[in-house]
Amino acid sequence: MGKTVLISGGGIAGPALAFWLRRGGFVPTVVEVAKGPRPGGQTVDLRGVSKVVAERMGLLPAIEQRQLHERGFEYVREDGRRTAAMPMELFDGAGPVAEIEILRGDLAEILADATPDVEYLYGDSITQLDQDATGVQVTFASGTQRRFDLVVGADGVHSRVRRLAFGPHEQFVQHLGGYSSYFTVEAPEDLNHWMKVYTAPGGLWVGLRPDHDPRFAKALLSFRSPVIDYDYRDVAAQKQILQTRFSGLGWHTQHLLNALPDAQDFYFDSTSRVAVPEWSQGRIALVGDAGYCGSPLAGHGTALALVGAYVLASELQQADHTRAFPAYQRRMQPYVDQRMELPPGGIKMAMPMTALGIKYRDTTTRLMTSKPFVGLTSKLMIGKPDAIDLPRLGGPLRVPAEKTE
Numbered sequence: 470m471g472k473t474v475l476i477s478g479g480g481i482a483g484p485a486l487a488f489w490l491r492r493g494g495f496v497p498t499v500v501e502v503a504k505g506p507r508p509g510g511q512t513v514d515l516r517g518v519s520k521v522v523a524e525r526m527g528l529l530p531a532i533e534q535r536q537l538h539e540r541g542f543e544y545v546r547e548d549g550r551r552t553a554a555m556p557m558e559l560f561d562g563a564g565p566v567a568e569i570e571i572l573r574g575d576l577a578e579i580l581a582d583a584t585p586d587v588e589y590l591y592g593d594s595i596t597q598l599d600q601d602a603t604g605v606q607v608t609f610a611s612g613t614q615r616r617f618d619l620v621v622g623a624d625g626v627h628s629r630v631r632r633l634a635f636g637p638h639e640q641f642v643q644h645l646g647g648y649s650s651y652f653t654v655e656a657p658e659d660l661n662h663w664m665k666v667y668t669a670p671g672g673l674w675v676g677l678r679p680d681h682d683p684r685f686a687k688a689l690l691s692f693r694s695p696v697i698d699y700d701y702r703d704v705a706a707q708k709q710i711l712q713t714r715f716s717g718l719g720w721h722t723q724h725l726l727n728a729l730p731d732a733q734d735f736y737f738d739s740t741s742r743v744a745v746p747e748w749s750q751g752r753i754a755l756v757g758d759a760g761y762c763g764s765p766l767a768g769h770g771t772a773l774a775l776v777g778a779y780v781l782a783s784e785l786q787q788a789d790h791t792r793a794f795p796a797y798q799r800r801m802q803p804y805v806d807q808r809m810e811l812p813p814g815g816i817k818m819a820m821p822m823t824a825l826g827i828k829y830r831d832t833t834t835r836l837m838t839s840k841p842f843v844g845l846t847s848k849l850m851i852g853k854p855d856a857i858d859l860p861r862l863g864g865p866l867r868v869p870a871e872k873t874e
């Protein structure tokens with residue numbers, strides 16, 4: 470029997486870590502608070518090293534099958550007319566719409582399918598962690614107790630593992646001034662493969678993104694706001710917040726609000742940044758959003774989760790946790806720092822508060838995508854290569870023969 474590892478969180482980082490640990494001879498168990506793989510979310514993109522990791526996992530064929538072929542991103546007015554656009558090909562997939570875009574729910578499902586040999590405990594969560602020299606005693610909400618060699622928190626921005634073993638939420642999570650919600654609606658118009666966003670004064674975004682099935686669309690409601698006091702597990706309260714904020718707005722807003730009460734794949738969260746100085750405490754470590762997250766504004770959460778899981782598994786393959794956990798952080802930190810950087814202007818530029826601000830943003834976007842400037846914009850978007858040398862990190866992971874590059 471290999472070492473046992475309990476992973477809290479069955480989103481992206483959790484199953485990715487379980488995948489690699491299983492192949493390295495460990496015995497991973499994933500505990501996920503939801504009743505099954507969580508659907509929902511908009512598209513997430515795979516570029517650079519995260520695409521290499523997906524390729525090494527043998528997932529690219531499944532990902533490409535479910536890939537959304539988006540044509541680009543456009544801002545629209547309340548009557549639906551385009552005010553500015555960023556076509557995908559203009560930036561060769563390096564702009565806001567990447568070469569590989571996949572629905573987050575699809576990726577979660579692909580990862581769950583890729584780990585049939587992993588034990589998943591759905592509908593449960595950790596309530597207590599007691600570690601000693603030889604292992605971690607874990608108490609679950611269901612009342613059961615089990616012992617594991619190691620525990621990894623892959624349970625997202627509101628990580629329970631981080632709270633139990635590292636410190637309170639507020640110590641590590643910084644609110645960046647906004648909230649976002651995603652859910653599926655019947656498409657109110659033919660999106661023709663474009664992501665469309667209507668911005669209303671007050672820092673309000675109403676968006677639609679294509680689904681596989683053109684009869685449906687992925688809705689987005691985002692707004693700027695200081696911290697709101699609400700229960701992050703109370704879905705009804707979250708839906709009410711949106712009804713109040715977005716009531717009376719134009720374009721397809723009312724259609725989205727009408728769909729809200731019955732939305733099954735509803736997701737709502739704050740735009741937050743997570744920074745934990747030390748990613749491990751003894752036998753317990755963090756991976757993905759639980760330990761490092763630049764927020765959807767920075768836009769690399771899935772990449773960091775996939776690469777973080779790969780690097781952590783790689784280090785655990787080569788040394789025991791006392792050396793592997795710090796080595797994982799040393800190797801990942803420069804890449805994490807790089808990809809947690811916010812785009813210039815941050816939330817203020819993307820979601821202006823005034824009509825004048827919206828006009829300024831749209832004019833700037835048109836200018837950036839105009840012939841004289843598109844080369845320069847493209848260079849800025851492509852940015853620097855990923856600050857991690859992934860091939861050297863692969864180490865001796867026992868990748869199945871058919872899944873190597």
Ligand SMILES: Cc1cc2nc3c(=O)[nH]c(=O)nc-3n(C[C@H](O)[C@H](O)[C@H](O)COP(=O)(O)OP(=O)(O)OC[C@H]3O[C@@H](n4cnc5c(N)ncnc54)[C@H](O)[C@@H]3O)c2cc1C
Nearest residue numbers: 478480481482502510511594624625629757758770771774
């Ligand atoms: C439903 C959903 C939709 C999302 N949609 C988008 C999107 O459209 N755009 C975007 O940029 N980012 C989105 N995100 C966040 C994005 O998935 C992450 O930023 C990124 O992929 C890193 O993944 P992660 O595995 O670290 O965290 P996550 O993907 O957030 O996964 C964390 C998992 O842990 C589970 N969990 C939480 N608390 C506990 C607990 N106490 N015990 C056990 N399990 C727990 C959650 O249910 C979730 O499945 C979404 C997340 C979720 C959960």
